Amino acid sequence: MQAKKEEILKAHAYRRAIKEFEPEQKIKDEDFEFILEVGRRSPSSFGWEPWKFVVVQNQELRGKLSEPSWGAQKQLASASHFVILLARKGDEMRVGSDYLKYKSQVVDKLPAEIEEMKLKFFKGFMENEFDLTDDRKIFDWACKQVYLPFANMMTAAAQIGIDSCPIEGFDRAKVEEILTEAGVVDTSKLGVAAMVAFGYKKEDSPFPQSRFPMEEVVEWVR
Helix, strand or coil, X not given: CHHHHHHHHHHHHHCCECCXXXXXXXXXXXXXXXXXXXXXXXXCHHHCCCEEEEECCCHHXXXXXXXXXXXXXXXXXHCCEEEEEEEECHHHHCCCCHHHHHHXXXXXXXXXXXXXXXXXXXXXXXHHHCCCCXXXXXXXXXXXXXXXXXXXXXXXXXXXXXXXXXECCCCHHHHHHHXXXXXXXXXCCEEEEEXXXXXXXXXXXXXXXXCCCHHHHCCCCC
C-alpha cells in the first residue's frame, strides 16, 4: 500500500505542463489506448458521460488549428498525440433528448421505471438546484464533467512516464468552425471544452514544481 501511494505521488510530482515535445518520439499504441481507457472509465455526474475525445493525428488539421490555438502552438507541432475534449451542449443534456435516452436505454440498459425516476430527479436538479436553465449554463456544467477524464488521463500518462500539457488557450468559436469544416464534429451537439497534448518532453523544465502548502489548501471542520 505504501509503495502504491508513493508511486501515485511520484507521478503527480513528475507531471509538468510541457510546452514542446520530442517530435520523433512517439507513444506506443498500447500505451495511448491505456490513457484513453482511463478517460473512458472516468466518473461523471449522474453517470451521463457528456463527453467525446477527438484524437487529432492529421498534421494538416493540426496546422489549421494552430492559428486560433495560441496556447498550443508548439504542442500541436510536436506532440505525439493531441486530443480535443468535447462537451455536450444544451439540447443534448435536457430531459427527453435522444442522447439521454440512448445513454439510459442502450448503454446503461435501465429498466423503464428506473430511467423515469432518474430523469425526473435530474430534471429537478437542473431546474431547481444547479440552475442549469439555459444553453450556456448546461454547456459549462458539461465542461466541468469533462475535466474529470481530462485530469485522469494526464495522471495515468504520468504514471507510465508519458508527458502531457493541458490547454485552454484557444478561440473556441474558431476551433469549432475548423472542426466543423473538417467534418470532425457536429457543433450543434458538441463544443470544445479543452485540449491536451501527450508525448515525451524535449527538455526538462528549469523550474521546480510549486504548490501551496497543505495548511493553506485544506481546512478541517471537526
